Amino acid sequence: MCLAVPAEVVEIHDGEMATVDADGARAKVSVQLVDDVSVGDFVLVHAGFAIEKVDQEEAERTMELIRELEALSGHDEIS
Amino acid sequence: MEKIKSQPGDLTLMEVCGTHTMAISRAGLRPLLEPGVRLISGPGCPVCVTSDTDIDRAIATASIPDVTMATFGDMIRVPGTEGSLADAVAQGAEVRVVYSPLEALELARGNPERRVVFLGVGFETTAPTVAATLLQAREQELANFYVLSFHKLVPPALRALLALDEFDVDGFILPGHVSVIIGSDAYGFVSSEFGVPCVITGFEAADILQAVYRLMVMKGEGQPAVENEYSRAVRPAGNEKALRVMGEVFEPADAEWRGLFVIPGSGLVLREEFRRFDAGSWDVELPEPARDRGCRCGEILCGRIRPPECPFFAAACTPDNPIGPCMVSSEGTCASYFLYCQEDD
Numbered sequence: 302m303c304l305a306v307p308a309e310v311v312e313i314h315d316g317e318m319a320t321v322d323a324d325g326a327r328a329k330v331s332v333q334l335v336d337d338v339s340v341g342d343f344v345l346v347h348a349g350f351a352i353e354k355v356d357q358e359e360a361e362r363t364m365e366l367i368r369e370l371e372a373l374s375g376h377d378e379i380s
Numbered sequence: 381m382e383k384i385k386s387q388p389g390d391l392t393l394m395e396v397c398g399t400h401t402m403a404i405s406r407a408g409l410r411p412l413l414e415p416g417v418r419l420i421s422g423p424g425c426p427v428c429v430t431s432d433t434d435i436d437r438a439i440a441t442a443s444i445p446d447v448t449m450a451t452f453g454d455m456i457r458v459p460g461t462e463g464s465l466a467d468a469v470a471q472g473a474e475v476r477v478v479y480s481p482l483e484a485l486e487l488a489r490g491n492p493e494r495r496v497v498f499l500g501v502g503f504e505t506t507a508p509t510v511a512a513t514l515l516q517a518r519e520q521e522l523a524n525f526y527v528l529s530f531h532k533l534v535p536p537a538l539r540a541l542l543a544l545d546e547f548d549v550d551g552f553i554l555p556g557h558v559s560v561i562i563g564s565d566a567y568g569f570v571s572s573e574f575g576v577p578c579v580i581t582g583f584e585a586a587d588i589l590q591a592v593y594r595l596m597v598m599k600g601e602g603q604p605a606v607e608n609e610y611s612r613a614v615r616p617a618g619n620e621k622a623l624r625v626m627g628e629v630f631e632p633a634d635a636e637w638r639g640l641f642v643i644p645g646s647g648l649v650l651r652e653e654f655r656r657f658d659a660g661s662w663d664v665e666l667p668e669p670a671r672d673r674g675c676r677c678g679e680i681l682c683g684r685i686r687p688p689e690c691p692f693f694a695a696a697c698t699p700d701n702p703i704g705p706c707m708v709s710s711e712g713t714c715a716s717y718f719l720y721c722q723e724d725d
Binding site for chain 2: 304305331333334335336345347348349350352353355356358359362363366370
């Protein structure tokens with residue numbers, strides 16, 4: 302439940318919102334809790350908010366883990 | 381793994397993160413590490429530590445006719461004194477599952493005739509997101525959005541456990557994403573005041589094994605410290621902006637942890653200036669507290685016993701038919717054990 306999902310920022314909007322791409326799934330999240338977010342940055346997303354910026358390698362590592370988790374448990378961890 | 385096996389020692393290590401509980405069970409690490417290293421699960425699942433009284437308050441609030449309760453999915457089936465939110469829905473309560481407090485805000489905007497109450501459960505990873513949402517609600521001057529806060533803080537819980545006479549743990553594996561928010565410095569007291577080493581780590585089996593190894597080394601050398609093995613995401617001071625937002629809206633208060641006791645300063649309540657958003661201040665009728673069901677969730681949360689030692693485990697209490705929160709939550713100790721460890725016993 303406290304797991305944060307890595308995602309790539311693909312668009313920044315007004316009102317401190319951004320569109321992110323998490324392994325193909327797009328969502329709108331708030332960037333209210335992180336400073337200086339730009340397109341191309343990778344962020345950890347939790348409960349509809351970006352909570353931290355991470356580097357691409359870290360993002361991909363965690364994403365791989367989540368894919369494995371989903372495959373094993375058969376349900377959608379990312380939603 | 382070989383390095384771990386070659387280390388001398390008989391250690392008990394506690395993890396305090398639902399995702400770690402799951403990862404350890406899934407990778408079958410417990411039997412692999414024993415007997416030299418015993419991995420136990422502490423109160424790392426915020427859903428699991430929500431008290432009966434708090435669940436009762438959530439149910440009573442959701443049952444008010446003009447209230448729409450918005451909640452994370454995990455909370456729906458957690459039993460209170462007389463049933464769960466799911467049961468309340470069957471009685472006519474309006475409850476919506478959301479993935480973000482922002483969705484609850486949308487619900488309030490779109491349904492001005494309803495009072496929308498967001499059920500705030502979660503540790504420091506989640507609390508800032510709820511705080512940020514409340515700041516938006518205030519800015520937008522929303523009159524029908526409320527929060528029922530059962531948020532809890534991890535460091536005070538660690539402190540309370542460490543202070544118990546019977547608590548005897550040689551090291552902590554600390555949560556990754558809570559630490560992203562609070563920072564590695566927040567745990568300094570664990571090693572400096574109590575002499576217990578800690579490692580903050582990610583969720584892969586390899587990360588957890590690395591943490592186990594480092595804890596064994598620190599214990600063996602008598603050099604307890606807080607090590608950050610997740611430094612790509614966790615900074616010493618954490619996410620200061622998120623902490624500031626959280627502190628603007630919430631303040632610490634005493635809180636009851638299910639199966640444990642009241643831990644001072646371990647819960648979050650809305651500050652005075654946000655009181656008009658606080659559904660916790662509403663007058664609702666609560667049922668008489670239940671007699672002891674006999675479920676041993678509390679001892680499991682303290683790491684004193686393992687799931688199979690509870691008489692209900694895998695018999696009366698299963699993921700499909702859970703009695704206590706340790707089984708209800710997908711990250712609960714009993715749920716993880718049930719899914720992954722049955723064969724080991």
